[in-house]
Amino acid sequence: MNTGLHVIFGTGAIGLAAFDALRRRGRTVRLVNRSGQATVPEGVEVIAGNAADPVFAARAAHGATVHYQTMNPPYHLWSAQFPALQTGVLAAAEATGARLVSMENVYMYGRPAGRPLTEDRHNNAHTIKGRLRAAMADELLHAHHAGRVEVAIGRASDYFGPRGGAQSNLGDRVFPAALAGKTSTVLGDRHQPHTYTYVPDIGEGLAVLGEHPDAPGQIWHLPNDPHTCSTQELVDTIYRQAGQQRTRIRAVPPFLLRALAINSPVVRELLEMQYQFEEPFIVDSSKITTRLGVTATPLDEAIAETLNSYTDTSQPYPERAQS
Numbered sequence: 001m002n003t004g005l006h007v008i009f010g011t012g013a014i015g016l017a018a019f020d021a022l023r024r025r026g027r028t029v030r031l032v033n034r035s036g037q038a039t040v041p042e043g044v045e046v047i048a049g050n051a052a053d054p055v056f057a058a059r060a061a062h063g064a065t066v067h068y069q070t071m072n073p074p075y076h077l078w079s080a081q082f083p084a085l086q087t088g089v090l091a092a093a094e095a096t097g098a099r100l101v102s103m104e105n106v107y108m109y110g111r112p113a114g115r116p117l118t119e120d121r122h123n124n125a126h127t128i129k130g131r132l133r134a135a136m137a138d139e140l141l142h143a144h145h146a147g148r149v150e151v152a153i154g155r156a157s158d159y160f161g162p163r164g165g166a167q168s169n170l171g172d173r174v175f176p177a178a179l180a181g182k183t184s185t186v187l188g189d190r191h192q193p194h195t196y197t198y199v200p201d202i203g204e205g206l207a208v209l210g211e212h213p214d215a216p217g218q219i220w221h222l223p224n225d226p227h228t229c230s231t232q233e234l235v236d237t238i239y240r241q242a243g244q245q246r247t248r249i250r251a252v253p254p255f256l257l258r259a260l261a262i263n264s265p266v267v268r269e270l271l272e273m274q275y276q277f278e279e280p281f282i283v284d285s286s287k288i289t290t291r292l293g294v295t296a297t298p299l300d301e302a303i304a305e306t307l308n309s310y311t312d313t314s315q316p317y318p319e320r321a322q323s
Contacts, residue, residue, distance in 0.1 A: 004065030011038040015070035017203025052084035066210040075269035076177035099150040108134035116282040127272040152215040157224040157283040161199030162309035163273035183248040188277020190231040195283040199301040221285040223296040
């Protein structure tokens with residue numbers, strides 16, 4: 001068990017979920033982002049700077065026993081920013097001798113081709129972002145096997161939950177609409193089975209990877225509900241729990257997405273990822289459940305907590321700047 005200082009690089013939905021999980025364990029946590037601002041309790045240290053600068057990253061992580069990489073640049077800036085951010089955090093972990101827990105997605109696997117995605121699957125990315133993520137994962141695993149740094153990798157599918165926001169297919173486009181009885185919008189074929197990971201479960205999984213002695217040197221799919229339903233079924237449940245008599249949902253047609261992409265670099269980046277919704281997309285997380293004991297929150301509970309996060313406008317912690 002690692003009870004020393006834990007440093008989280010990135011304060012988006014995933015970084016704050018990891019923060020919550022670590023705080024529940026009574027751990028001391030330092031957060032690092034560009035602004036030095038985060039919605040956390042008073043007294044929690046938040047440091048501002050660019051993690052792509054190895055000197056800054058090492059200074060920000062000074063004294064830590066575990067580093068968590070949860071940063072996620074805007075889609076259209078991945079190639080320009082993501083590798084350097086990881087390199088900075090990796091260098092910091094090497095300099096301080098800390099364990100590095102890296103948050104990843106499943107783009108590097110490529111098309112499911114009729115099979116669930118498991119951790120032993122070879123990388124077979126056919127997209128630009130998938131190849132980038134594969135190269136970044138290879139960099140981390142090479143550093144671990146070379147004995148330079150202790151690395152554990154956590155991977156999640158599309159996610160939903162508190163703080164999920166606009167980045168999630170089931171975030172701001174679905175939950176507020178369900179609560180208001182209006183029409184929600186999703187991407188892709190909503191009738192295909194598709195794994196969605198609950199954000200607090202991601203945070204819990206990352207916290208376990210930061211402390212469990214068996215975690216390093218391996219890839220772990222963060223916990224998902226073992227029954228993968230379709231996007232339609234999931235949205236039906238959301239509307240039902242929101243008290244609506246019927247589901248109102250529409251999928252963005254491919255031609256409209258292509259039209260929007262003309263003037264939106266972010267939408268352009270979405271186009272190559274639509275393969276994930278064209279066939280069953282199932283991410284198997286039985287490994288982390290069987291070997292590390294991390295289980296997914298029951299789906300009804302996860303949806304209820306997410307709906308509550310959209311109705312509760314009060315912030316649990318005051319946001320403030322940290323110099």
